[in-house]
Amino acid sequence: MSVADFQPVIGLEVHAQLLTRSKIFCGCSTEFGAPPNAHTCAVCLGMPGVLPVLNETVVEFAVRVGRALGCRINPVSIWARKNYFYPDLPKGYQISQYDQPLCEHGALEIDTDDGPRRVRILRIHLEEDAGKNVHDAGGGDSLVDLNRSGVPLVEIVSEPDIRSSSEAAEYLKALRDVLVYLGVNDGNLEEGSFRCDANVSVMPKGATKYGQRVELKNINSFRFVQKAIDYEIGRQVELIESGGKVAMETRLFDAVRGETRSMRSKEEAHDYRYFPEPDLPPLRIPAGYVERIERELPELPRAKLHRFVGTYGLPAYDAKILVGDRALADLFEKVQAVYKGPAKKLSNWFLGELLRLMKEEARDVGALRFTPPQFASLLEMVDSGELSNNAAKDVFAEMFRTGRSPREVAQEKGLIQVQDTGAVEAAVDSVLAANPGEVEKYRAGKKQVLGFLVGQVMKAMKGKGNPALVNAALKAKLGD
Amino acid sequence: MEPTELSMLELGKKLGSGDLSSVEAVRACLSRVDRFDGQVKAFLKVDREGALAQAEAADRRRKDGRRAGPLDGVPVGLKDLFLTAGLPTTAGSAILEGFVAPYDGTVVKLLRAAGTPIVGKLNMDEFAMGSSTENSAFFPTRNPWNLETSPGGSSGGSAAAVAARMVFGALGTDTGGSIRQPAALSGIVGLKPTYGRVSRFGVVAFASSLDQVGPMTRDVPDCAALLQTIAVHDPCDSTSAPMKAPDYLAELEGGVRGMKLGLPREYFELPGMDPEVRAAVEAATRALEKLGAELVPVSLPHTKYALATYYLVAPAEASSNLARYDGVRYGLRAEGAGNLLAMYGRTRDQGFGLEVKRRVMLGTYALSAGYYDAYYLKAQKVRTLIKQDFTNAFHTVDAVLAPTSPTPAFRIGEKVSDPLAMYLNDVFTLPCNLAGLPGLSVPCGFTKGSLPIGLQVLGRPWDEARVLRIGRAFEREHDFHRRTPPLRAA
Numbered sequence: 021m022s023v024a025d026f027q028p029v030i031g032l033e034v035h036a037q038l039l040t041r042s043k044i045f046c047g048c049s050t051e052f053g054a055p056p057n058a059h060t061c062a063v064c065l066g067m068p069g070v071l072p073v074l075n076e077t078v079v080e081f082a083v084r085v086g087r088a089l090g091c092r093i094n095p096v097s098i099w100a101r102k103n104y105f106y107p108d109l110p111k112g113y114q115i116s117q118y119d120q121p122l123c124e125h126g127a128l129e130i131d132t133d134d135g136p137r138r139v140r141i142l143r144i145h146l147e148e149d150a151g152k153n154v155h156d157a158g159g160g161d162s163l164v165d166l167n168r169s170g171v172p173l174v175e176i177v178s179e180p181d182i183r184s185s186s187e188a189a190e191y192l193k194a195l196r197d198v199l200v201y202l203g204v205n206d207g208n209l210e211e212g213s214f215r216c217d218a219n220v221s222v223m224p225k226g227a228t229k230y231g232q233r234v235e236l237k238n239i240n241s242f243r244f245v246q247k248a249i250d251y252e253i254g255r256q257v258e259l260i261e262s263g264g265k266v267a268m269e270t271r272l273f274d275a276v277r278g279e280t281r282s283m284r285s286k287e288e289a290h291d292y293r294y295f296p297e298p299d300l301p302p303l304r305i306p307a308g309y310v311e312r313i314e315r316e317l318p319e320l321p322r323a324k325l326h327r328f329v330g331t332y333g334l335p336a337y338d339a340k341i342l343v344g345d346r347a348l349a350d351l352f353e354k355v356q357a358v359y360k361g362p363a364k365k366l367s368n369w370f371l372g373e374l375l376r377l378m379k380e381e382a383r384d385v386g387a388l389r390f391t392p393p394q395f396a397s398l399l400e401m402v403d404s405g406e407l408s409n410n411a412a413k414d415v416f417a418e419m420f421r422t423g424r425s426p427r428e429v430a431q432e433k434g435l436i437q438v439q440d441t442g443a444v445e446a447a448v449d450s451v452l453a454a455n456p457g458e459v460e461k462y463r464a465g466k467k468q469v470l471g472f473l474v475g476q477v478m479k480a481m482k483g484k485g486n487p488a489l490v491n492a493a494l495k496a497k498l499g500d
Numbered sequence: 501m502e503p504t505e506l507s508m509l510e511l512g513k514k515l516g517s518g519d520l521s522s523v524e525a526v527r528a529c530l531s532r533v534d535r536f537d538g539q540v541k542a543f544l545k546v547d548r549e550g551a552l553a554q555a556e557a558a559d560r561r562r563k564d565g566r567r568a569g570p571l572d573g574v575p576v577g578l579k580d581l582f583l584t585a586g587l588p589t590t591a592g593s594a595i596l597e598g599f600v601a602p603y604d605g606t607v608v609k610l611l612r613a614a615g616t617p618i619v620g621k622l623n624m625d626e627f628a629m630g631s632s633t634e635n636s637a638f639f640p641t642r643n644p645w646n647l648e649t650s651p652g653g654s655s656g657g658s659a660a661a662v663a664a665r666m667v668f669g670a671l672g673t674d675t676g677g678s679i680r681q682p683a684a685l686s687g688i689v690g691l692k693p694t695y696g697r698v699s700r701f702g703v704v705a706f707a708s709s710l711d712q713v714g715p716m717t718r719d720v721p722d723c724a725a726l727l728q729t730i731a732v733h734d735p736c737d738s739t740s741a742p743m744k745a746p747d748y749l750a751e752l753e754g755g756v757r758g759m760k761l762g763l764p765r766e767y768f769e770l771p772g773m774d775p776e777v778r779a780a781v782e783a784a785t786r787a788l789e790k791l792g793a794e795l796v797p798v799s800l801p802h803t804k805y806a807l808a809t810y811y812l813v814a815p816a817e818a819s820s821n822l823a824r825y826d827g828v829r830y831g832l833r834a835e836g837a838g839n840l841l842a843m844y845g846r847t848r849d850q851g852f853g854l855e856v857k858r859r860v861m862l863g864t865y866a867l868s869a870g871y872y873d874a875y876y877l878k879a880q881k882v883r884t885l886i887k888q889d890f891t892n893a894f895h896t897v898d899a900v901l902a903p904t905s906p907t908p909a910f911r912i913g914e915k916v917s918d919p920l921a922m923y924l925n926d927v928f929t930l931p932c933n934l935a936g937l938p939g940l941s942v943p944c945g946f947t948k949g950s951l952p953i954g955l956q957v958l959g960r961p962w963d964e965a966r967v968l969r970i971g972r973a974f975e976r977e978h979d980f981h982r983r984t985p986p987l988r989a990a
Binding site: 071 | 599826830844867
């Protein structure tokens with residue numbers, strides 16, 4: 021047997037920061053990158069006597085996530101304390117939710133090699149983040165930064181419905197897109213605002229009973245998710261094939277070595293001694309609250325993707341890239357709303373010039389200087405023949421950098437092509453008159469001469485002649 | 501007469517009229533502290549300068565016609581688990597020795613707004629775990645009525661300081677009787693308000709679902725006035741009730757005529773109740789009957805489970821609440837630990853006393869995987885039954901009368917080696933906390949050996965006004981609360 025004879029079974033737990041301005045149980049800022057412990061107060065430092073007060077926006081954001089993923093929102097959910105000792109956990113417990121979470125039983129549709137599939141969501145609960153231990157600050161001491169202590173998180177737990185590492189990556193991307201669309205998360209894996217643990221097991225193909233699962237921690241990029249899971253699948257299969265047994269344990273992914281290694285065994289597993297948090301009453305969702313938030317939900321990435329393919333006739337490839345960034349998709353729709361040409365043409369510009377320049381200049385959609393009508397009129401100048409495709413790229417680059425109107429830029433750069441047939445014909449006439457020998461050759465069948473004549477006309481028109489018009493006029497005059 | 505013989509409201513009147521100054525009142529307190537606290541040992545910290553400065557400010561307000569209220573300028577003391585910015589707050593524990601609070605808790609802010617100078621911080625059982633103040637990491641407090649005995653606990657320092665007239669009133673906390681039992685044993689008035697009536701923000705937590713702040717005073721009107729000052733909804737405490745407190749003084753003198761007062765069989769039938777306590781409490785109930793109340797026998801059948809229930813719920817919450825004392829950010833950190841686990845272990849071993857360790861272990865056990873359902877969850881279910889007992893009783897009676905403590909003050913050292921005997925001293929006070937009800941202890945007599953005895957009045961949730969009115973009706977019939985302990989300067 022080999023890896024191909026085994027069926028991996030994967031479930032993911034995602035911790036996503038909710039982008040509220042203040043922390044979940046105190047008024048401190050959640051801003052990333054402040055000096056250590058700058059965003060702390062008695063509450064998030066776990067001073068004696070402090071009590072938590074729930075930030076309402078956190079609940080609103082979590083309900084958005086819950087409804088976007090089709091979850092039931094429990095009218096009453098319970099706060100619980102998860103008890104463990106660690107220096108980055110100032111109270112010695114984390115306020116979380118345990119046996120009655122805010123959201124349950126949803127699903128997220130993803131694309132797989134076998135077509136779209138629903139990955140069921142078991143639960144979504146709210147909790148506070150811990151701080152951060154810093155070990156390499158010198159002096160041999162470890163330091164603690166509690167800026168992140170009390171930052172609001174949702175933990176989104178999937179059912180074990182994922183069957184490969186690429187599906188896992190697909191799920192994470194789709195989930196991240198949803199959260200970013202909802203405006204509740206920035207999808208930033210590097211800053212830790214979107215983190216993932218994976219539960220991985222394998223069973224012989226055709227089996228119905230899941231194998232022993234292993235929890236993988238510390239997976240902080242989409243690439244690592246795939247690598248970590250693939251490594252773990254390989255490790256488990258090898259273990260089973262060599263007559264061993266997979267142990268229930270937590271393993272850490274080492275991104276440098278590309279392998280997982282044991283962090284703690286079942287025997288060393290924490291007993292978190294969960295119990296209901298006595299400092300917070302049960303979270304009650306008032307009647308009508310969920311419905312109100314539901315009404316305000318934006319169109320979600322998958323629906324938008326289908327619409328971009330259906331309404332605009334875009335290839336799925338194009339639509340996926342556009343929809344991957346909500347702001348980009350919005351901009352596309354704004355330009356297309358005023359542009360009279362085909363959507364595919366606009367999409368080509370988005371996927372080509374626009375994304376290239378945005379990447380080059382590290383600018384996101386919010387920082388763009390031009391307006392949708394400007395973009396539309398640039399394309400229309402190309403469509404009408406006023407601008408050559410190459411000239412349009414020059415104009416676009418300038419418009420991108422300065423936000424100036426494309427016509428103004430084109431005129432200033434002298435890139436507008438002469439559309440006046442009278443002017444073209446006059447130039448053709450004078451060129452033909454000045455080159456009788458070439459005209460003879462052409463008429464004698466030496467058709468290559470046409471290129472030379474076109475060049476002469478363009479030269480006479482200082483390059484502003486519309487090549488199509490010049491060609492047509494020459495051929496007509498030469499009696500072709 | 502020494503100014504310290506006045507009640508809070510009496511002093512407040514004299515301060516208002518200018519007959520006395522707040523500075524004089526604070527000096528009178530400090531003078532008694534100097535003369536008697538060497539024996540009583542109620543204070544962990546006396547804040548002379550701070551109290552005098554606050555008194556001067558109060559006197560200035562009076563002169564400017566800007567008195568903050570009836571208690572402006574009246575000196576008080578605080579159990580040492582109220583966080584007071586700039587003052588040490590130890591909760592009676594070595595693990596917080598030297599810890600200076602970075603902020604004022606809500607009730608401290610309310611007291612400051614009311615203008616009461618804070619004379620100092622008062623001794624207590626470590627983290628409020630105990631019934632004698634013998635679990636203080638620093639020293640036991642002695643009962644001003646008999647220095648060989650305990651003032652009770654855990655708010656024993658507060659009770660002793662009020663009884664010894666070293667402060668005019670004090671704040672304590674009550675998790676299983678920690679205001680009422682020391683009030684009874686020290687001959688003063690103590691009220692545990694309804695859970696949620698007073699903010700817990702800025703109070704070192706013992707058991708969050710049971711802890712409640714309350715006044716400890718010489719008489720019932722003071723108790724009402726001090727409650728009025730602190731019974732304010734606090735958005736910083738999510739368990740603080742979002743309701744406005746009534747005027748507790750308005751109907752205080754209304755009497756008990758027509759009220760139905762329940763006598764719970766289970767409380768009066770306890771074997772081992774001191775006969776003098778029983779006699780005094782029964783006499784008090786008859787006095788109330790004479791004043792026009794109807795005495796009605798009631799049953800609170802689950803009372804016998806209260807002690808066991810309490811000793812699962814309270815330690816469970818405490819084991820979690822005390823996790824933050826880990827040596828990482830503040831308080832004690834043990835020296836010489838080579839790694840993190842050793843630092844935790846040694847810090848908590850050196851910093852916590854025996855009773856605290858015992859309860860942290862009990863609580864950790866009760867919450868552990870495999871035991872949670874049998875212990876913590878079961879205890880919460882029994883707690884519901886105990887609450888239901890009271891709800892049923894309150895269908896027929898307006899309040900319940902009971903002894904506060906089964907015994908008068910016991911000798912220091914007598915119960916230290918027997919935790920169960922110590923726990924049993926709270927058997928009459930625990931159910932009130934489990935049910936979240938208001939409970940008042942008022943002096944109702946003395947033993948032949950001149951030790952005070954307390955009568956307990958338990959009321960419906962949020963019905964402090966009636967509980968106080970009953971206590972006041974009884975208080976007017978005697979002078980127990982007017983007697984002063986026989987202290988002699990050493």
